[in-house]
Amino acid sequence: MSGWLDGNFVSVIDGVAFGLLLFTIAVGLSLVFGMMDVLNLAHGTLYLAGAYVAYALSDGTLTGLLLALLAGALVGTLGGAALTFLTQPLAHRGHLDQAVLTLGITFIVADLLAAAFGGDVLPTDPPTALRGTVGLLGHAYPVYRLVFIAVAAGLALLVYLVFERSSLGALVRATVADRDMVRALGVDVRKVLYGVFASGAALAAVGGVLGAPILGPGPGVDETVLVLSLVVVVVGGLGSVRGALAGALLIGQVQTLGVALLPEYAPFLLFGTMLLVLVLRPHGLVASAVRA
Amino acid sequence: MAGRFRPVGLVVASTALLLTTACGGASLGTGEEKQGGPVKIGLLVPRSGTYKALGDDMKQGFELYVAQRGGKLGGREVEIVVADEGETADSGKAAAEKLVKQDRVLAVSGVVSSATINGVKDLFETGKVPLVGSNASPTTLTGTTYIWRTSYVNDEPGKALGKHVAEKAGGPVFLIAAGYQAGKDEVEGFKSTFLPAGGKQAGEEVYTPFPGTKNFQPYLAQIEKSGAKAVFCFYAGGAAVDFVKQYRDFGLAGKIPLYAPGFLTEGGVLKGQGDAANGILTALNYSADLNNSANKQFAPAYTAAHGAAPTTYAMASWDAAQVLDKAIGAAGSAGAAVTSESVNAAIARVGEIDSPRGTWRFNAGGTPVQPWYLREVKQGVNTVSSELGRLGG
Numbered sequence: 016m017s018g019w020l021d022g023n024f025v026s027v028i029d030g031v032a033f034g035l036l037l038f039t040i041a042v043g044l045s046l047v048f049g050m051m052d053v054l055n056l057a058h059g060t061l062y063l064a065g066a067y068v069a070y071a072l073s074d075g076t077l078t079g080l081l082l083a084l085l086a087g088a089l090v091g092t093l094g095g096a097a098l099t100f101l102t103q104p105l106a107h108r109g110h111l112d113q114a115v116l117t118l119g120i121t122f123i124v125a126d127l128l129a130a131a132f133g134g135d136v137l138p139t140d141p142p143t144a145l146r147g148t149v150g151l152l153g154h155a156y157p158v159y160r161l162v163f164i165a166v167a168a169g170l171a172l173l174v175y176l177v178f179e180r181s182s183l184g185a186l187v188r189a190t191v192a193d194r195d196m197v198r199a200l201g202v203d204v205r206k207v208l209y210g211v212f213a214s215g216a217a218l219a220a221v222g223g224v225l226g227a228p229i230l231g232p233g234p235g236v237d238e239t240v241l242v243l244s245l246v247v248v249v250v251g252g253l254g255s256v257r258g259a260l261a262g263a264l265l266i267g268q269v270q271t272l273g274v275a276l277l278p279e280y281a282p283f284l285l286f287g288t289m290l291l292v293l294v295l296r297p298h299g300l301v302a303s304a305v306r307a
Numbered sequence: 308m309a310g311r312f313r314p315v316g317l318v319v320a321s322t323a324l325l326l327t328t329a330c331g332g333a334s335l336g337t338g339e340e341k342q343g344g345p346v347k348i349g350l351l352v353p354r355s356g357t358y359k360a361l362g363d364d365m366k367q368g369f370e371l372y373v374a375q376r377g378g379k380l381g382g383r384e385v386e387i388v389v390a391d392e393g394e395t396a397d398s399g400k401a402a403a404e405k406l407v408k409q410d411r412v413l414a415v416s417g418v419v420s421s422a423t424i425n426g427v428k429d430l431f432e433t434g435k436v437p438l439v440g441s442n443a444s445p446t447t448l449t450g451t452t453y454i455w456r457t458s459y460v461n462d463e464p465g466k467a468l469g470k471h472v473a474e475k476a477g478g479p480v481f482l483i484a485a486g487y488q489a490g491k492d493e494v495e496g497f498k499s500t501f502l503p504a505g506g507k508q509a510g511e512e513v514y515t516p517f518p519g520t521k522n523f524q525p526y527l528a529q530i531e532k533s534g535a536k537a538v539f540c541f542y543a544g545g546a547a548v549d550f551v552k553q554y555r556d557f558g559l560a561g562k563i564p565l566y567a568p569g570f571l572t573e574g575g576v577l578k579g580q581g582d583a584a585n586g587i588l589t590a591l592n593y594s595a596d597l598n599n600s601a602n603k604q605f606a607p608a609y610t611a612a613h614g615a616a617p618t619t620y621a622m623a624s625w626d627a628a629q630v631l632d633k634a635i636g637a638a639g640s641a642g643a644a645v646t647s648e649s650v651n652a653a654i655a656r657v658g659e660i661d662s663p664r665g666t667w668r669f670n671a672g673g674t675p676v677q678p679w680y681l682r683e684v685k686q687g688v689n690t691v692s693s694e695l696g697r698l699g700g
Binding site for chain 2: 022023025026029033133134135136137138140148154155156157229230231233234235236239270271272273274275278279281282
């Protein structure tokens with residue numbers, strides 16, 4: 016057992032890092048889809064935009080990273096607001112129309128980004144202070160990924176507290192449950208919807224900034240991230256922060272520990288897991304209390 | 308919709324249709340070449356998408372040679388017609404058809420992807436137009452008369468390394484590659500010389516899902532667990548950057564030597580890898596620091612024009628222009644008309660090519676018999692450390 020753990024310890028830790036990255040990205044998609052009923056396929060594009068921001072502003076200093084985080088959050092917020100505005104007219108026309116529109120947006124933005132940054136994958140180095148490796152039980156592990164785990168865990172906690180434990184979160188959940196009642200209470204419902212979309216989008220872009228040294232910007236990364244986020248949302252269950260966290264941590268382990276143990280099944284692990292979860296729990300690991 | 312039936316229009320339309328379909332079997336070359344007049348050469352390279360950087364290298368290499376000959380090939384003024392290969396077999400095929408059927412070029416060079424070259428095989432073979440490809444060369448492409456490659460066959464970089472690694476590793480070697488055709492070709496090529504030379508594998512070879520794999524940590528953990536004394540990997544493009552950086556980040560660099568086909572550290576990816584690439588050993592048919600007279604003509608001029616050392620992709624394209632230069636010159640000697648067919652016949656007789664990689668010639672399969680080199684990355688630059696022998700004969 017100790018031998019097994021020793022050989023796979025790094026994979027487990029890295030699965031946590033990868034899972035937290037997936038949570039940061041996917042939670043916005045889950046909330047927007049689960050609460051506002053908008054299918055946003057441009058979600059991976061928000062990550063990609065954030066990752067390019069990180070690349071453009073990375074200069075080896077911690078200040079550069081902080082600036083990139085602020086800029087990324089801004090880009091994400093604006094992107095989220097723009098997406099809300101664009102998808103509003105399609106609110107009652109079903110998911111297919113929303114999917115077509117947001118997918119079209121991904122193509123346009125991907126081409127614009129490729130025109131601006133070129134077609135190569137742009138490796139983004141973390142700040143100098145966070146480079147190098149540390150020993151974990153005698154195995155080398157990148158310092159940046161450890162720091163990332165700490166930061167992303169903090170973000171996850173913040174999101175959880177806001178949505179599940181604050182009056183603001185209660186307002187959001189109430190809006191989803193009974194829009195007319197909330198409106199009757201004198202709340203501007205549109206502001207709530209914009210707020211959820213924009214903050215979810217900002218999280219995805221911040222995920223892009225933090226994730227750039229792990230999953231760097233380049234053509235096609237938006238699709239990779241979108242597919243992973245959709246799998247996390249489906250596995251975790253729609254519209255719940257806890258569900259997104261459970262789904263993300265599970266998929267993180269599947270993609271690291273799972274691959275380390277069963278490399279020959281690597282191409283099938285992701286969707287195999289999704290299939291298994293859907294068979295056992297059709298609504299995901301944590302079925303949302305909000306949506307019947 | 309026109310109400311009245313117009314027989315004349317119908318006759319014209321069907322005649323035109325018959326004519327275009329009949330072209331499928333007839334020679335499409337420029338049979339009516341004006342004596343000594345200009346010639347059109349098609350350049351089929353990606354101008355967009357994932358492979359754009361490769362396409363740029365190839366275009367620059369080809370154009371440099373033509374510029375160095377005063378804009379002429381074989382003594383004829385050249386008009387280079389560039390068509391965008393794109394990313395897929397379909398986009399590549401459409402661009403090739405435009406060059407052959409619409410532009411009526413004398414010959415074509417370029418082609419990045421194996422999917423494209425497989426897709427256009429019939430177009431060139433039945434159209435009787437020579438394709439002097441300068442990159443894509445899958446092991447499955449055989450038995451062609453009009454398709455040549457100035458690069459190498461896909462499994463050769465692996466073949467070139469096998470014996471050397473078997474002798475140097477001092478223990479079992481872990482094999483890992485991107486899970487698509489080129490990766491399998493390279494691994495099979497490597498094993499074909501590695502195993503007979505007494506090499507031992509550390510477990511089964513591993514193919515990582517392509518292009519989805521971004522995090523190589525689980526595989527790196529496996530390499531550590533396997534007790535391998537060396538690693539042979541095949542990655543190119545973005546995956547090459549990810550793999551090399553993570554190989555360093557997870558503490559394997561400097562502990563377990565990393566061997567690979569040259570693409571792992573060739574061109575733009577080397578910049579992306581930074582100092583993580585130092586010490587990596589690769590096999591390739593070219594290195595920018597080779598010391599021979601052709602490379603003295605080529606490498607400094609290329610570096611001066613583009614601000615970066617030439618890659619094997621640029622070099623093979625420079626050579627493709629050189630092959631066409633010699634073939635057009637031979638076909639048009641003594642005032643003969645230059646046609647696609649006569650140029651193709653001349654390519655078959657072109658003999659030794661004095662190339663920046665060293666001398667080479669075409670074998671019966673239309674690919675080079677050429678030297679291979681072992682290179683090491685030192686301070687972010689590929690430097691030749693020894694010759695691994697000749698392959699392709």
